[in-house]
Amino acid sequence: MHLDILDKLANEVEMEVQSVYREIEARAMTNHQRVLKGFHLAKTSDxxxxxxxxYGYNDTGREALEKIYAHIFGAEAALVRGQIVSGTHAIAIALFGMLRPGDxxxxxxxxxxxxxxxxIGKRGNAPGSLKDLGISYNQVELTPEGTLDWEGIExxxxxxxxxxxxxxxxxYAWRPSLTMAELQKLINYIKKRAPQVYVFVDNCYGELVExxxxxxxxxxxxxxxxxxxxGGGLAPTGGYVAGRKDLVERAANRWTAPGIGAEVGPSLGHQGLLFQGIFLAPHIVAEALKGAVFAARLFERLGFKVSPAYDEQRSxxxxxxxxxxxxxxxxFCRGIQGASPVDAHALPEPDYMPGYEDDVIMAAGTFVQGASLELTADAPLRQPYAVYLQGGLSKEYVRIGVINAAKNVLKIK
Structure with missing residues (x-):
């Protein structure tokens, strides 16, 4: 395809997806109202x-921020800390807090x-894994259609x-993400059959989408x-855990130590960015979703398989x-990197990364290292060689990056 034809196609796609954009904006309005109410309930002040x-004792700003998060997520309590270094770290302290040897x-x-x-201990022999502590693991595969196997779960x-x-x-899986309607059905199913089981959700990439x-x-x-x-594209680091008060406390005890829990942890100089980030998050997430919709339709029109389709429900x-x-x-990844505001001159290469089984390629020309909401693309090198695009501080930026990626891809025979 000639490159000026690609630009024309991009304009056609932009017009095609306008109705989907409007739906995203309506959800963003609902989410923004909920976020703003959280700020008001916390009586946020300068x-x-x-x-x-x-030690960060008596940090009233930290307490206000965690109250805001608890409201936004419909939770009893929240732990929101800059010292949680990643989503994986947040998930780890939650799991180690809830599980005991023999579970x-x-x-x-x-x-x-x-x-x-x-x-978990499913791969490798890392000291201190759940397996190392006597906690067993089991998994139920999805159906061939990528949906939950209800009989297998029971x-x-x-x-x-x-x-x-x-x-x-x-x-990194070619399957649908889990919608809130599907999750609601799963929660009801489990609570009816096994009320002693804690339902824990890895919420990464899903916040404020629905x-x-x-x-x-x-x-x-x-x-x-x-x-x-x-983080709304502003948080320089950090993670969160939210939910039942007793379970948040357990996670906090794993984050620091029993008896100390959430009572310590300085918020340092980036406290204001965490407040401003969650305030902007509904809008920035909506921009990222619009970018994903544009990318899906453009590459669909170019003849590639995409998941989800541009007009499918997203979670x-x-x-x-x-x-x-x-x-x-x-x-593709080099095209995204080349359109980035930071390190655009870099050429991503597949390589080993800690925690991953396959070599991984990552494009992330971000202001905050590894900040997926800004606009990143990454993938393990395995069939069907699917790239996973996420984020975008503005839909205009995503469009520029995706078109640049498409131009690179179309040069490959």
């Missing part, structure tokens, strides 16, 4: 935006996200099952990263595109 040092962790969507496998439940792990996003969050519909605990959706910000060759995968 002194809350200042940080603390040392079983049950995943109901097949293998979890790659970085969780060593935490058969897997047993007296030792303590935590059911649910992943809201698709991760108008309800997992804890608002019955999940016991959720966790995620501030460098993804709730995360991730757009998967099957490029079907490692060369196209590299070309």
């Amino acid at each position: 002194y809350h935006l200042r940080g603390t040092t040392g 079983e962790l049950l995943a109901v969507q097949g293998s979890p996200y790659d970085t969780l496998e060593e935490i 058969a897997a439940l047993n007296p030792r099952t303590r935590v059911m792990l649910v992943q809201r996003s698709r991760g 108008t309800l969050e997992p804890t608002a519909i019955g999940a016991d605990l959720i966790a995620g990263s501030l460098m993804k959706n709730p 995360d910000i991730i757009q998967a595109i099957a490029l079907e060759s490692p060369e196209r995968l590299v070309a």
Whole structure:
């Protein structure tokens, strides 16, 4: 395809997807109203935006921020800290808080996200894994259509099952992300058959995409990263855990130490960015979703398989595109990198990354290192050589990046 024809196609796509954009904007309005109410309930003041040092005792800003998060997520309590270094870290402290030796962790969507496998002990022999501590693991595969296997889940439940792990996003898998309606059905199903089981949701990439969050519909605990959706593109680091008060306390005891829990932890100089980030998050997430819709339709028109389709319901910000060759995968990521504001001159290469089984290629020319909400593209080098695009601080920026990626891909025979 001639490159000026690609630009014309992009304009056609932009017109095609306008009705989907309007739906996204309507949900963003609902979410923004809920976020703003959280600020009002916390009686947010300018002194809350200042940080603390040392132990961080009596940090009223930190308390206000966690009250806001609890309201947004429909939770009893929240732990929101800059010292949580990633979504994987947040998930780890949640799991180690809920599980005890002799318990079983049950995943109901097949293998979890790659970085969780060593935490569980499913892969490798990392000291201190759940397996190392005597916590067993079981998983139920999805059906061939990518949906939950209800009979398989019921058969897997047993007296030792303590935590059911649910992943809201698709991760590095060619399957649909889990909608809130599907999650509600799953929660009701589990609570009726095994009320002793905690429903834990890896909420990464899903925050503020729909108008309800997992804890608002019955999940016991959720966790995620501030460098993804709730950071609003401003949070320089951090993660969160939210849900039942007793389970948040358990996670806090694993984050610091029993008896100390959430009472310490300085907010330092970036407290204001965490407040401003969650305030902007509904809008920035909406921009990222519009970018994903544009990318889906453009590459669909170019003849590639995409998941989800541009007009399908979404429950995360991730757009998967099957490029079907490692060369196209590299070309796509280099196109995104080349359109980035930071390190545009860099050429991403597939390589080993800690926590991943396959070599991974990542394009992330971001202001905050690894901030997926800004605009990133990454993938493990395995069939069907699908790239996973996420984020975008503005839909205009995503459009520029995606067109640049498409131009690179179309040069590969």
